[in-house]
Amino acid sequence: MKNRTLLTLIAVALAMNSFAQTEKGRLTIEPHVGMTIANFVGSSSTGSTGQIGFTGGFDFQYGISERLSFSIGANYAQYGARDHGKHGMVGATTSYTVAISENNQLNYHVDYLTFPVTLAFHPYQGLFLSTGVQLGVKTRARAKGETQIASMIFPHPNVDPLGADMAGLTGAEMDQDIGDKVKTLDFGIPIGIGYEYKNVTLDVRYLFGLLNISKEDGEHLRNSAFMITLGYKLPFPKR
Numbered sequence: 703m704k705n706r707t708l709l710t711l712i713a714v715a716l717a718m719n720s721f722a723q724t725e726k727g728r729l730t731i732e733p734h735v736g737m738t739i740a741n742f743v744g745s746s747s748t749g750s751t752g753q754i755g756f757t758g759g760f761d762f763q764y765g766i767s768e769r770l771s772f773s774i775g776a777n778y779a780q781y782g783a784r785d786h787g788k789h790g791m792v793g794a795t796t797s798y799t800v801a802i803s804e805n806n807q808l809n810y811h812v813d814y815l816t817f818p819v820t821l822a823f824h825p826y827q828g829l830f831l832s833t834g835v836q837l838g839v840k841t842r843a844r845a846k847g848e849t850q851i852a853s854m855i856f857p858h859p860n861v862d863p864l865g866a867d868m869a870g871l872t873g874a875e876m877d878q879d880i881g882d883k884v885k886t887l888d889f890g891i892p893i894g895i896g897y898e899y900k901n902v903t904l905d906v907r908y909l910f911g912l913l914n915i916s917k918e919d920g921e922h923l924r925n926s927a928f929m930i931t932l933g934y935k936l937p938f939p940k941r
Contacts, residue, residue, distance in 0.1 A: 728765040732903060734758065734933030740781040742810070744914065744922040747783070753809060755780025757929050759816075771822045771830075779838070781925050782810040785847075808847035808876065812884055812915070812925075814838035818892050828898040836909060838888035838925070843881045885915050888925055901935040 735758040742750050759777030766772055785808045820834030894907035911925035 725765045729938045730763045730935045732761045732933045732935045734931040736931030738927050740927035742783040742923045743926045744924045746921040750783040753782050753784045775818045777816045779816050780813050782812045805850045811844045813842040830896050832894040836890050836892050840886050843884040845880050846877050848875050889913050903933045905931045
């Protein structure tokens with residue numbers, strides 16, 4: 703019975719040591735790769751949905767105490783959105799009404815070099831919570847897909863009893879650089895939760911974009927993105 707109890711205590715101790723804890727003064731580098739699920743939010747984001755992309759980079763982390771750590775990172779991240787839907791607009795005069803219908807199958811790709819600065823709290827074993835600020839520098843902005851626009855003219859019933867006439871139908875494939883329509887810099891707040899086990903980390907973050915990234919007059923778009931990464935911490939040798 704005593705031997706069984708001793709073995710149980712040893713197993714528990716080994717398990718506890720497997721969960722990473724921060725160490726005061728410890729400096730590590732963590733390469734990581736993963737995926738983004740991004741979208742645009744704001745008054746001009748009607749109809750857009752999430753788009754999957756890639757992210758990868760590294761973080762330098764410094765242990766402030768057993769519960770707190772500070773990190774600075776550099777990443778490549780693919781943001782953007784999907785516009786796969788129909789949009790409509792109606793205009794009217796005293797003699798006729800014009801209805802315009804737009805059917806889009808477009809993907810907007812906006813890629814950044816991002817530089818997050820975060821503070822992490824380690825409440826229990828390998829669990830950690832993080833937040834901070836993030837600067838983004840645009841590297842690419844493209845729109846790919848196709849769009850189709852149809853317009854219909856409806857005569858005013860007091861002027862002409864005839865029905866609607868097709869005014870025009872246009873469609874086009876698109877693979878266009880839209881870098882001149884997207885601002886170079888972005889800034890936001892990342893909020894994350896993660897878990898570390900034997901130097902392997904799983905990190906889930908949400909980026910809340912604070913800046914309007916569109917250069918178009920009257921248009922307001924902000925980045926919104928979930929980032930899921932898997933990394934491995936490598937400690938620097940102690941002197």
